[in-house]
Every structure is written in C-alpha cells, then in structure tokens.
Amino acid sequence: MASVLAPEIPAPGFSFENCQRNAFLDQKGFPAPKATKTGTTIVGIIYADGVILGADTRATENTVVSDKNCQKIHYLAGNMYCCGAGTAADTEMTTQTVASQLELQRLHTGRTVPVETAATLLKRMLFRYQGHIGAALVLGGVDRSGPHIYCIYPHGSVDKLPYATMGSGSLAAMAVFEARWKPDMSEEEGKKLVRDAIAAGIFNDLGSGSNVDLCVIRTTGPAQYLRTYEEANVKGKKQGSYRYPLGTTAVLRQRIIPLEVEAVSVRQVQPMDE
Amino acid sequence: MSFMGDLMNPAPLWHNGPSPGAFYSFPGNATSLRPTGHTVQDFRAHSATPITTTTTVIGLRFDKGCVLAADTLGSYGSLARFRDCNRLQKVNDLTLLGAGGDYADYQYLRDIIEQKIIDEQCIGDGLQLKPKSLHCWLTRVLYNKRSKMDPLWNNYVVAGVQDGEPFLGSVDKLGTAYEDATIATGLGAYMATPLLRDATEKGPLDEESAKALVRKCMEVLFYRDARSFPRYQLGVVTSAGVTVEEPVELKHDWSLAHMIHMK
Numbered sequence: 185m186a187s188v189l190a191p192e193i194p195a196p197g198f199s200f201e202n203c204q205r206n207a208f209l210d211q212k213g214f215p216a217p218k219a220t221k222t223g224t225t226i227v228g229i230i231y232a233d234g235v236i237l238g239a240d241t242r243a244t245e246n247t248v249v250s251d252k253n254c255q256k257i258h259y260l261a262g263n264m265y266c267c268g269a270g271t272a273a274d275t276e277m278t279t280q281t282v283a284s285q286l287e288l289q290r291l292h293t294g295r296t297v298p299v300e301t302a303a304t305l306l307k308r309m310l311f312r313y314q315g316h317i318g319a320a321l322v323l324g325g326v327d328r329s330g331p332h333i334y335c336i337y338p339h340g341s342v343d344k345l346p347y348a349t350m351g352s353g354s355l356a357a358m359a360v361f362e363a364r365w366k367p368d369m370s371e372e373e374g375k376k377l378v379r380d381a382i383a384a385g386i387f388n389d390l391g392s393g394s395n396v397d398l399c400v401i402r403t404t405g406p407a408q409y410l411r412t413y414e415e416a417n418v419k420g421k422k423q424g425s426y427r428y429p430l431g432t433t434a435v436l437r438q439r440i441i442p443l444e445v446e447a448v449s450v451r452q453v454q455p456m457d458e
Numbered sequence: 459m460s461f462m463g464d465l466m467n468p469a470p471l472w473h474n475g476p477s478p479g480a481f482y483s484f485p486g487n488a489t490s491l492r493p494t495g496h497t498v499q500d501f502r503a504h505s506a507t508p509i510t511t512t513t514t515v516i517g518l519r520f521d522k523g524c525v526l527a528a529d530t531l532g533s534y535g536s537l538a539r540f541r542d543c544n545r546l547q548k549v550n551d552l553t554l555l556g557a558g559g560d561y562a563d564y565q566y567l568r569d570i571i572e573q574k575i576i577d578e579q580c581i582g583d584g585l586q587l588k589p590k591s592l593h594c595w596l597t598r599v600l601y602n603k604r605s606k607m608d609p610l611w612n613n614y615v616v617a618g619v620q621d622g623e624p625f626l627g628s629v630d631k632l633g634t635a636y637e638d639a640t641i642a643t644g645l646g647a648y649m650a651t652p653l654l655r656d657a658t659e660k661g662p663l664d665e666e667s668a669k670a671l672v673r674k675c676m677e678v679l680f681y682r683d684a685r686s687f688p689r690y691q692l693g694v695v696t697s698a699g700v701t702v703e704e705p706v707e708l709k710h711d712w713s714l715a716h717m718i719h720m721k
Binding site: 356358367384 | 650651652653674675678681714717
C-alpha cells in the first residue's frame with residue numbers, strides 16, 4: 185500500500201500484467217477501443233533565420249469535422265513549438281507534459297533549453313508507451329547551435345531533417361516541399377512555401393481543412409505565432425434572404441378579440457430565503 | 459424443423475442461394491476467392507495479386523493537347539527487376555494510352571488494342587478510333603472482368619484530341635472511369651495531384667510549361683515513391699499527332715543529404 189512516507193516505487197521495465205486479460209476480452213468480443221485519428225497536415229521547415237512551422241485547423245471524428253478551428257501548434261518553450269498530428273488528446277497532453285518538464289529544466293540550468301532535449305524527452309516517453317500514445321509530432325525550435333526540425337513518430341523514432349511533414353496530408357505537403365524547398369530561403373519565401381504546403385493538404389486531403397496556422401521562430405527575437413495566417417475556406421455569403429417583407433401577404437380581414445378579465449386575486453407568498 | 463425459428467435465430471428464407479451479407483459464388487463462374495488464391499477445379503488463373511507491377515502514370519491537359527509520363531520500371535515485389543518496360547503506347551494519330559499496375563495484364567490488352575487498330579486500317583474507310591471511344595471501351599472491358607471477379611489489375615490513362623478539344627480520362631481495375639484536366643495513378647494520386655491541380659487552377663498551360671511541370675512531378679515521385687525509377691518516358695498528343703519520346707534519365711538532386719545529421 186502506498187503512502188506519502190513510504191511511496192511504492194514501481195518495478196522497472198514494461199508491465200505486461202494486463203496482456204492476458206486484454207487478449208481474453210478481445211476473444212470474447214470486447215476489443216480494445218480504437219483511438220480516433222484526427223487527419224491533419226503539419227509541416228516544418230528550416231529557412232535562413234530560423235524555423236517556420238505550419239498546420240491546418242481541422243479536427244475530425246471519423247468522417248465528421250468536430251472542430252473547424254482547432255490549434256495544432258503547441259507551445260513547448262519560448263524558443264520551440266511543436267505541431268501535433270494523430271489523436272488530439274495525446275498530442276495535447278504529451279506536449280503539455282514535456283513543456284512543464286522543459287520549464288523545470290530551464291529553471292534548473294538557467295539557460296535556454298536545447299531543442300534536442302525536447303526531442304529526447306518526447307521520444308523516451310512515446311517509446312515507453314510502445315505506440316499506444318498516438319502522437320506524431322513535428323518539433324521545431326532554435327537554440328545555441330541554430331535552428332532544428334525534428335519529426336517524432338508515435339512509436340518513438342526521431343528524424344532530424346531540414347523540412348518535415350506529418351499527418352494524412354503529409355504526402356500532398358511533401359510534394360510541395362520536394363518541388364520547391366531550397367536552403368537559406370528568406371522569411372517571405374519560407375512563409376509562402378509553408379502556406380502552399382498546408383494549402384495542398386487542405387485542398388487535396390479530406391482529413392485536413394479550414395485555415396492555415398503559422399509559427400515563425402527566429403534565431404533573434406521571440407517566436408511569432410500567427411494564428412489563422414490565412415482563412416483558406418471562408419463560409420460562403422448567403423445570396424438571398426428567405427424573409428418576406430411586411431405586406432407580401434395581403435391582409436383581407438382583421439378581427440380583434442380582447443381577453444376579458446373575469447376576476448383579480450392577490451395571494452401572499454413566503455420568500456424562499458430570509 | 460428448419461422452418462421454425464425464434465426471435466433470436468430466425469429461420470432462413472431460402473436454401474441454396476445467397477445469404478445476406480455473405481459472399482456468394484455464382485455457380486458456373488469464377489469461384490470464390492480463397493486465401494490460397496486459386497481453386498483446383500478451375501484451371502484458368504484468377505488475378506488475385508499483381509506480380510510484375512509498374513507505378514504511377516501522370517497525365518496533364520494543356521491548351522492544345524495532353525502530355526503523359528511514366529517511368530520504365532517493372533517491379534517484382536520489392537525487386538527492381540525489369541528496367542525497360544515501356545508503358546506509353548501510341549494507339550493512332552489521335553490517341554495515346556498509358557498504363558500502370560500489373561504489366562502482364564497491360565501487355566494482354568495492348569496486343570488486343572494493336573489488333574483493333576490493324577483491323578481498322580484493313581477496313582480502310584478513313585475512320586479512326588477516337589479517344590473517348592477507347593476510354594468507353596476500356597471501361598466496359600475492365601468492369602466486365604471485375605464483375606467476374608477476375609480483374610485486369612491496371613489503371614489506364616487515355617489521352618487524345620477529339621473534335622478539336624483535348625481529352626484526358628482514366629479507367630481503373632474496378633471500371634471506375636472519369637475525365638479530368640489532371641490525372642495521376644498510384645502514389646502520384648497523393649503526391650503529383652496537388653502540384654498538377656495547383657498549376658492548372660492558376661491558368662491555361664502551354665505545351666512547354668506542361669512538360670516542365672510533368673518532369674518536376676516525376677522528380678518528386680522519384681524522391682518519395684519506393685517503387686519508382688529515374689528513367690521515364692514522355693508522350694505528347696496534339697491535333698498534329700502523337701509523339702512518344704525515347705526514355706530519358708531524370709535529374710535528381712541529393713545535395714541536401716549533407717544537411718541531415720542526427721546530432
């Protein structure tokens with residue numbers, strides 16, 4: 185039994201206690217629930233002065249759009265942000281957990297935390313859960329050694345790349361990058377490239393849609409989170425109105441029936457409180 | 459008695475016939491697909507899986523015609539086995555055909571189409587097979603084969619000029635047929651389609667910019683398709699005729715490799 189004075193330290197290594205029970209339940213017709221994927225396009229690039237992250241804003245539950253304007257770029261530290269694809273709850277909680285660990289690290293060392301630290305914390309946590317945490321992340325940030333983009337997969341593997349895309353729209357976005365990315369782009373070129381990659385995902389992938397969010401992290405100065413950089417899908421304006429003006433239907437006859445007051449009585453009521 | 463039943467287990471409405479929701483193998487036809495693939499009684503093979511496969515075909519319509527591109531690799535599973543499988547075919551002066559998927563099924567149909575053209579020339583009445591007719595014929599053939607559970611495992615792209623207008627259409631192994639300004643099969647549907655659609659929506663293309671865009675798409679596909687090859691063919695059809703160029707080597711740039719260090 186655990187208590188504050190004598191906490192129970194869990195045994196090291198993986199716990200396989202529930203595997204037999206889960207297999208039995210599966211066989212009896214109660215399989216483990218499937219995590220809902222969110223369908224996303226998230227991207228990150230390195231440009232001349234830092235990194236630019238981009239994401240669409242659609243969250244789906246199977247074939248229904250559950251949130252038309254959600255935030256997929258999560259704050260990790262002043263110098264790094266993380267885009268998340270996969271199960272929405274997993275990306276949100278994982279990035280929050282690691283953000284708090286990074287803040288503690290920053291206070292402990294008194295320095296800006298390197299981006300590699302965040303990548304290491306994320307990959308160790310995701311590997312520990314063997315892919316059951318469905319979080320596919322594009323981590324981008326700037327530290328003492330320059331700008332970095334990391335691609336972190338749900339099972340815990342990490343790729344370090346000059347440009348990365350994840351999510352169901354990743355192929356559409358990657359096609360744009362493979363055609364047009366070059367090293368040392370200016371900020372305007374970089375923002376346009378990221379915007380075009382997200383737009384390719386939004387318009388060609390059914391799991392992505394709505395608006396484009398951008399986050400620019402420069403080597404000098406604070407990160408700039410451009411929420412709704414572009415509204416790619418504006419709701420159409422109604423062309424006409426179904427309201428009919430007064431007098432459209434002619435009034436043929438009018439009869440006013442007054443309500444006759446038969447009796448008036450007053451009853452005292454006790455107030456509820458005091 | 460079998461015709462008695464209760465609420466939980468209703469008696470079947472008929473015997474010796476299809477059961478609702480289950481696969482029914484029509485007697486006297488191609489027998490039901492089993493995990494092993496083929497049945498002992500019917501010696502005629504059924505296309506259960508494609509064997510030698512080819513990848514993407516890209517098609518793009520421009521102001522005066524269409525351009526098709528396809529690489530020249532025949533993959534044997536994950537082995538890059540045959541490196542000169544040409545899959546763009548000049549059908550006649552108005553039509554160009556490209557195919558992806560199982561190469562044997564394409565060769566079978568290619569011979570039939572060539573024979574059709576020869577027969578047409580023998581009739582000698584000056585009438586030529588038009589692109590929309592070829593598209594329609596392919597749709598019917600492929601849908602019929604799939605309805606017998608023996609598909610030709612291909613995705614065809616028909617390009618041509620009919621009545622002065624460029625035509626670009628696709629038919630796949632299920633018989634799904636459609637016409638569009640941009641077509642890409644295989645992995646190209648996910649990677650080349652966004653690039654092609656973006657350019658088409660910006661405005662009308664001329665032949666040179668269409669060819670340049672298609673070459674760019676082939677380069678992108680070489681980077682990201684694990685079953686692609688850097689040697690490819692381009693075919694152009696305009697009202698002036700059909701040209702299928704010799705296979706060319708793709709220019710690919712791996713200079714960003716030095717930017718990737720895991721540190």
